[in-house]
Amino acid sequence: MSESNLLENVVEIQRKLSTLIGVSGHENDVSAFIFNELKQHADNVWMDKMGNVLGIKKGTDPDGLRIMIDAHMDEVGLLISYIEKNGFLRFVPLGGIDKRLYPGSDIKIQTKSGKTISGIIGMNPPHITDPKLRDISPDHANLFIDIGAKDEEEVKNLGIIVGNRAVLDGRFEYNPDIGGGFMRGRAFDDRTGCNVALQVSKLINDMEPIPNTILYSFTVCEEVGGRGVPAATDGLNPDIGIALENTIAADVPGVPLNKQITQLEHGPAFSVADRRTLYHEKLLEIFKMRAEELGYSWQYKQPAFGGTNAGLWHTMHKGIPSGCISVPSRYIHSPIAMIKISDILATINTLLAILTKPIEI
Ligand SMILES: [Zn+2]
Known part of the structure; x- marks a missing residue:
């Protein structure tokens, strides 16, 4: 897919996902949309009893890694x-x-x-x-x-x-002309992560088959304490987990640099630690390397604010090595959040490189 096709697709999916309503426990409209999108790009897609949408894209290597990428469908x-x-x-x-x-x-x-x-x-x-x-x-x-x-x-x-x-409620808008291009709208946490995962599922499906098996997880009830992810993880049995999030960018007047968490236009944010998880350090090194190979800037999500679905992984299934990649966003958990186009595109391309190249940890 060309970069301009990718951009068009990213904006359209973000518009659609941001317009749907899916407060914790009532994610049906969002899950129906995601189910229909994902089934075009995975070998097998199903919904578990909790309402998580799960999918598998089988790799060519029967001994290859099973990598779970997770984004939560619910919103506050x-x-x-x-x-x-x-x-x-x-x-x-x-x-x-x-x-x-x-x-x-x-x-x-x-x-x-x-x-x-x-x-x-x-x-x-x-x-x-x-x-x-x-x-x-x-x-x-x-x-x-x-x-x-x-x-x-x-x-x-x-x-x-x-x-x-x-x-x-908050109105969706895409503006390509101001500040290098941005989108603003409701429920970007974590429909942005859902969008990143859907884009990557399409890109992987369109390319030569890869050795690793990719496990797609779109979970319910993250905002009320990560209640969907244990069932999703049981259903997918991953070797590695990567949470995709939309995280706080507090790069606004009055906030000192050491409290901004992340900044817009500084690329994907990689988590080191948050209130629930100490992230896997070798996985973090791979994230940085893949972003740099593509010429993207990247940033740390400043420890130790917030928490993600990864918080349950690293204590489950004998301990699943876990990472978290976020698109930085201003004003999360408010009616209108804002993300930059350059950050979401860099996140998609970096994640694609992470999943399609060897992971040795
Ligand atoms: Zn979130």
């Missing part, structure tokens, strides 16, 4: 917890969301039938708010979603029930 969001008599909805968060984002947010509620209904997280105007309260971040007990309904019955007739999921 809200769970509808109570419907008030007067039609307002109460909610609790699923995954890490900063409460300061809530007031005034544009909400999309996903009903069981797959319909989406818009709402607003209501907030009293400053005119009638105690000045002391304006500087305090809101409390869940005082927050509600307003869908414009007149009462509880109308809410229920719309198909909204306790347990429905909702997201803070």
